[in-house]
Amino acid sequence: MSTEVIIIGAGAAGLMCAIAAAKKGKRVKILEHANKAGKKILISGGGRCNFTNMYTEPKHYLCGNPHFCKSALSRYSPWDFVAEVDAAQLPWHEEKVGHLFSDNKSIAILNMLFDQCDALGVEIQLNCSVIHIAQTKNGGFKLDAVLKTTNSEHLYQCESLVIATGSLSFPTMGASDFGHRVAKQFGLNVTATAPGLVPLNFDAPEQKQFEELAGIHFHCTMACNGQSFSENLVFTHKGLSGPATLQVSSYWQPGDTVSVDCLPDHNLIDLLIQAQKDAPDKQLQTLLQAHLPQRFIASILLGTAAEKIDSLKPIKQCTHKEIELIAGLFHQWRFVPSGTAGYKKAEVTVGGVDTDEISSKNFEAKKVSGLYFIGEVLDVTGWLGGFNFQWAWASGRCCGEGL
Numbered sequence: 001m002s003t004e005v006i007i008i009g010a011g012a013a014g015l016m017c018a019i020a021a022a023k024k025g026k027r028v029k030i031l032e033h034a035n036k037a038g039k040k041i042l043i044s045g046g047g048r049c050n051f052t053n054m055y056t057e058p059k060h061y062l063c064g065n066p067h068f069c070k071s072a073l074s075r076y077s078p079w080d081f082v083a084e085v086d087a088a089q090l091p092w093h094e095e096k097v098g099h100l101f102s103d104n105k106s107i108a109i110l111n112m113l114f115d116q117c118d119a120l121g122v123e124i125q126l127n128c129s130v131i132h133i134a135q136t137k138n139g140g141f142k143l144d145a146v147l148k149t150t151n152s153e154h155l156y157q158c159e160s161l162v163i164a165t166g167s168l169s170f171p172t173m174g175a176s177d178f179g180h181r182v183a184k185q186f187g188l189n190v191t192a193t194a195p196g197l198v199p200l201n202f203d204a205p206e207q208k209q210f211e212e213l214a215g216i217h218f219h220c221t222m223a224c225n226g227q228s229f230s231e232n233l234v235f236t237h238k239g240l241s242g243p244a245t246l247q248v249s250s251y252w253q254p255g256d257t258v259s260v261d262c263l264p265d266h267n268l269i270d271l272l273i274q275a276q277k278d279a280p281d282k283q284l285q286t287l288l289q290a291h292l293p294q295r296f297i298a299s300i301l302l303g304t305a306a307e308k309i310d311s312l313k314p315i316k317q318c319t320h321k322e323i324e325l326i327a328g329l330f331h332q333w334r335f336v337p338s339g340t341a342g343y344k345k346a347e348v349t350v351g352g353v354d355t356d357e358i359s360s361k362n363f364e365a366k367k368v369s370g371l372y373f374i375g376e377v378l379d380v381t382g383w384l385g386g387f388n389f390q391w392a393w394a395s396g397r398c399c400g401e402g403l
C-alpha cells in the first residue's frame with residue numbers, strides 16, 4: 001500500500017519532520033538503516049544533548065547561500081523547541097552563553113520525540129536499507145529496500161519522499177553519503193564536503209615541538225579565514241582540539257594558516273613593561289606562567305627566534321625588542337595544520353546538497369516535485385553549541401508542515 005510520506009533517516013530532522021507531517025493527518029513511515037533511531041541524539045553533547053541555542057541566528061551557519069536558513073529558523077525558533085521540552089516536563093539548563101542542555105541524559109529528548117511519533121501513528125522501520133529509488137508515472141516514488149534482519153526485499157511507494165539521512169560524520173552512528181547520492185541521481189548539485197567541528201592535526205615539526213603537551217588546555221582566540229572564536233583549546237597527541245579548534249576547523253581548508261592569540265585578555269607588551277617597573281627581579285618565565293601552562297611556554301620558546309632569550313633572566317634585563325618578540329609569539333602563534341582528524345571524529349559535515357536546488361520554504365527540490373531534503377544532508381553547517389540540532393528541528397518541522 002502506498003504511504004503518503006516516506007522519510008529516509010530517523011535522526012533529529014527525520015523524527016521532527018514525521019511528527020509535523022503526522023500532526024497534519026499524513027500517513028508517515030520512516031525507513032532507517034541502523035538498528036536504532038536517533039543514535040546521534042543519544043551521543044550528542046557528551047550524552048546530555050545540547051538540544052538548541054537560545055541565541056540562534058543565521059550568522060551561526062556556514063552555507064553557500066547565507067540567506068537560505070533564515071526562513072526556517074524564524075518559523076521554528078529555539079523557544080518553539082523549548083516549549084516542546086517544557087510540555088514533556090523535561091528539565092533543562094543553560095551552559096556557557098545560550099547552550100541549552102537536558103538535565104537528564106539525551107535519551108530523555110529522544111524519548112520525547114518517540115512518544116510523539118507513537119501518539120501520532122508514525123511507523124519507524126529499522127534495519128531497512130533502501131537500494132533503489134524511482135519516480136512513478138503519477139508523480140510519486142517507488143523504493144526497493146532490504147530488511148537487514150531477514151534479508152527480505154520490500155517495495156515501498158509514497159507520494160512525498162523526504163531525505164533526512166544526515167551526512168558523512170561519525171559513520172559508526174549510521175552516517176552515510178546516501179542523501180548526496182540521491183541528490184545526484186535526480187540531477188541536483190552537491191557542494192564539496194569536508195569534516196567540520198573536528199580536531200586539527202599538526203604537521204611533523206609542530207607535532208615534535210608539542211608532543212609532550214597532550215591534555216594541556218587554556219583560553220585563547222583562534223582564527224582562520226576571517227572567523228575567530230574565543231574559547232578553550234586542548235592539545236591532543238596529534239594536534240589541537242577543544243571548542244576553539246572545533247569551531248575554527250569548519251572554516252579551515254587545506255593549506256590555510258590558523259592563528260592563535262594565547263593571551264586574548266591581555267596585552268603582553270604592556271604587561272611585561274609594567275612588570276619591569278613593579279617586579280623587576282621576577283623571571284620572564286614566572287611572569288608568563290601566571291597566565292599560561294609552563295610546558296606550553298617552554299614549547300613555544302623552543303625552536304624559535306626566542307630560543308636565544310634566556311627565560312630565566314629577570315624581566316628588568318629584557319630589551320624592548322625582546323619583549324616585542326615574546327609578545328608576538330604568544331599573541332600571534334601561527335601554524336598550518338596537516339589536516340583534520342577526519343569524518344570519524346567530526347561532529348558535522350561542511351557542504352552537502354546545494355541549497356540553490358532546494359526551496360527554503362518547504363525544502364522541496366526545485367527540479368523534482370515531491371522530493372525533499374532536510375537537516376545535515378544540506379549544505380548548512382552550524383557552529384558548536386546546539387545550532388546543528390536547531391537546524392535539524394527547524395528544517396524538519398518546516399518541511400513536515402508543508403507536506
Ligand SMILES: Cc1cc2nc3c(=O)[nH]c(=O)nc-3n(C[C@H](O)[C@H](O)[C@H](O)COP(=O)(O)OP(=O)(O)OC[C@H]3O[C@@H](n4cnc5c(N)ncnc54)[C@H](O)[C@@H]3O)c2cc1C
Nearest residue numbers: 009011012013033044045050166174178375376386388389
Ligand atoms: C559526537 C557528536 C556530538 C554532537 N553533539 C551535538 C550537540 O550537542 N548539539 C548539536 O546541536 N549538534 C550536535 N551534533 C551534531 C548533530 O548530531 C547533527 O547535526 C544532527 O544529528 C543532524 O541531524 P540529521 O537528522 O540531519 O542527521 P542524523 O542525526 O545524522 O540522522 C540521520 C539518520 O539517517 C540514517 N541514515 C543514514 N543513511 C541512511 C540510509 N542509507 N538509509 C536509511 N537511513 C539512513 C542514520 O542512521 C541516522 O539515523 C553532534 C554530532 C556528533 C557526531
